[in-house]
Amino acid sequence: MRICIYGAGAIGGYLGVQLSLAGQDVTLIARGPHLDAMRRHGVRLLLDGEERVAHPLCTDDPAEVGPQDYVIITLKAHSVPYIVEPMQPLLGPDTAVVMATNGVPWWYFHGVEGPWRDRRLESLDPGGVQWDGIGPERVIGCVVYAATEVSEPGVIRHLKYNRFTLGEPSGEKTERVQRLARALIEAGFRVPIRRIRDEMWIKLWGNLAFNPISALTLETLGTIAGDPDTRAVAKTMMLEGQAVAEALGARFSIDIERRINGIAAVGEHRTSMLQDLDKGRPMEIDALVTAVQEMGRMVDVPTPAIDVVLALVRQRARVAGAYPDAVTGFVGSN
CATH class of the missing domain: 3.40.50.720 (NAD(P)-binding Rossmann-like Domain)
Structure with missing residues (x-):
C-alpha cells in the first residue's frame, strides 16, 4: 500500500x-x-x-x-x-x-x-x-x-x-x-x-480539563489530580463534557473516578498544552475545549466551568503569543 x-x-x-x-x-x-x-x-x-x-x-x-x-x-x-x-x-x-x-x-x-x-x-x-x-x-x-x-x-x-x-x-x-x-x-x-466517537470522548474527557488547568497552574497531571481543589475543578469540567457527549449519543465505558485515577497514575507529566505554552507554540485550545463549549450550546447543555477555564486559558495563550488564530502554516505534530 x-x-x-x-x-x-x-x-x-x-x-x-x-x-x-x-x-x-x-x-x-x-x-x-x-x-x-x-x-x-x-x-x-x-x-x-x-x-x-x-x-x-x-x-x-x-x-x-x-x-x-x-x-x-x-x-x-x-x-x-x-x-x-x-x-x-x-x-x-x-x-x-x-x-x-x-x-x-x-x-x-x-x-x-x-x-x-x-x-x-x-x-x-x-x-x-x-x-x-x-x-x-x-x-x-x-x-x-x-x-x-x-x-x-x-x-x-x-x-x-x-x-x-x-x-x-x-x-x-x-x-x-x-x-x-x-x-x-x-x-x-x-x-x-x-465506535470511534466514543473512543474520542474517552481520551478527550481528560484532555478537556487537565490540559487547560495545567497551562493555567503550570503543574503536572499528578499534582492537579492529587490536590482536592484542582481535582474538583477538573471533575466538574469532565462532568459537563460528559453531559454534552451523552446528549449527542456518546457512551462512556468507564466512570469518571476511574478515568481521573488513571490520569493521576501518569504522575508528574507536563501536558502537551503546558509544553506548548513553555515553548511559545500554538496551543490546542479549540479542539480540546472550545469545540466542547460549541457543542454544549448546540444541545442546550450548560458548561459554566468549561466556559470560565476556557476564557482564562485563551487569555493566557494570547499573552504568550500561543493562540493559533495568529499562526500561518502548519505547526507542530501530534
Missing part, C-alpha cells in the same frame, strides 16, 4: 519507521532540520533498547508523491486547515484520510442520525476548509495512545504505549479500515476497531 504520513514528527515518524520496515510504501511529509536529517541519514527510531532505521521517501512537497491509498495526518488539529490545499496531489478517487489528531474532530457530525447530521463546527473548521477540501467521506477516525518524542532531528524516541484505535464515522468495519488495521498490526501496533 502507498501510505503518506503528513506531519512526520514524533508520532508520524514512529508510524513511518514501523510501517516502512514492515514493507509498506511510505512517504513522510516534514520540514526543517528534522526533514534534512531524515533525508541524509534515514529515520532513526529508538524502541525497546534498540535502534531501528528506515529510509522512506521524505519530502516537504506533496506534489512529488502522487495519489496514495492512505494519508495519515499527525499534525496538531489547528494546523490541518493550512495543509488542505498542498495535500491535494495525494488524494486520488479512493484515498482514505486518517485523522490522527487530538480533540473533537472537524468531521464529528458526518452522517450522524438526527438533527445535527453533517453539522460543521466553526471553532474547528472555519469556513469549512477541511470539510470541503478533504471531504468527510474520506475520513477514518484515529485515537492515538502512544508517547514519543523527537530527541534530535531525524531521531524518534518511543517512550510507552503503541495503540492506534481506528473507526469509520459510520461505525461500519469496512474493508478499507480493516486493511489499514492489518497493516498497522503487522508493523507492531495495537489497532482495535471501535
Whole structure:
C-alpha cells in the first residue's frame, strides 16, 4: 500500500519507521532540520533498547508523491486547515484520510442520525476548509495512545504505549479500515476497531480539563489530580463534557473516578498544552475545549466551568503569543 504520513514528527515518524520496515510504501511529509536529517541519514527510531532505521521517501512537497491509498495526518488539529490545499496531489478517487489528531474532530457530525447530521463546527473548521477540501467521506477516525518524542532531528524516541484505535464515522468495519488495521498490526501496533466517537470522548474527557488547568497552574497531571481543589475543578469540567457527549449519543465505558485515577497514575507529566505554552507554540485550545463549549450550546447543555477555564486559558495563550488564530502554516505534530 502507498501510505503518506503528513506531519512526520514524533508520532508520524514512529508510524513511518514501523510501517516502512514492515514493507509498506511510505512517504513522510516534514520540514526543517528534522526533514534534512531524515533525508541524509534515514529515520532513526529508538524502541525497546534498540535502534531501528528506515529510509522512506521524505519530502516537504506533496506534489512529488502522487495519489496514495492512505494519508495519515499527525499534525496538531489547528494546523490541518493550512495543509488542505498542498495535500491535494495525494488524494486520488479512493484515498482514505486518517485523522490522527487530538480533540473533537472537524468531521464529528458526518452522517450522524438526527438533527445535527453533517453539522460543521466553526471553532474547528472555519469556513469549512477541511470539510470541503478533504471531504468527510474520506475520513477514518484515529485515537492515538502512544508517547514519543523527537530527541534530535531525524531521531524518534518511543517512550510507552503503541495503540492506534481506528473507526469509520459510520461505525461500519469496512474493508478499507480493516486493511489499514492489518497493516498497522503487522508493523507492531495495537489497532482495535471501535465506535470511534466514543473512543474520542474517552481520551478527550481528560484532555478537556487537565490540559487547560495545567497551562493555567503550570503543574503536572499528578499534582492537579492529587490536590482536592484542582481535582474538583477538573471533575466538574469532565462532568459537563460528559453531559454534552451523552446528549449527542456518546457512551462512556468507564466512570469518571476511574478515568481521573488513571490520569493521576501518569504522575508528574507536563501536558502537551503546558509544553506548548513553555515553548511559545500554538496551543490546542479549540479542539480540546472550545469545540466542547460549541457543542454544549448546540444541545442546550450548560458548561459554566468549561466556559470560565476556557476564557482564562485563551487569555493566557494570547499573552504568550500561543493562540493559533495568529499562526500561518502548519505547526507542530501530534
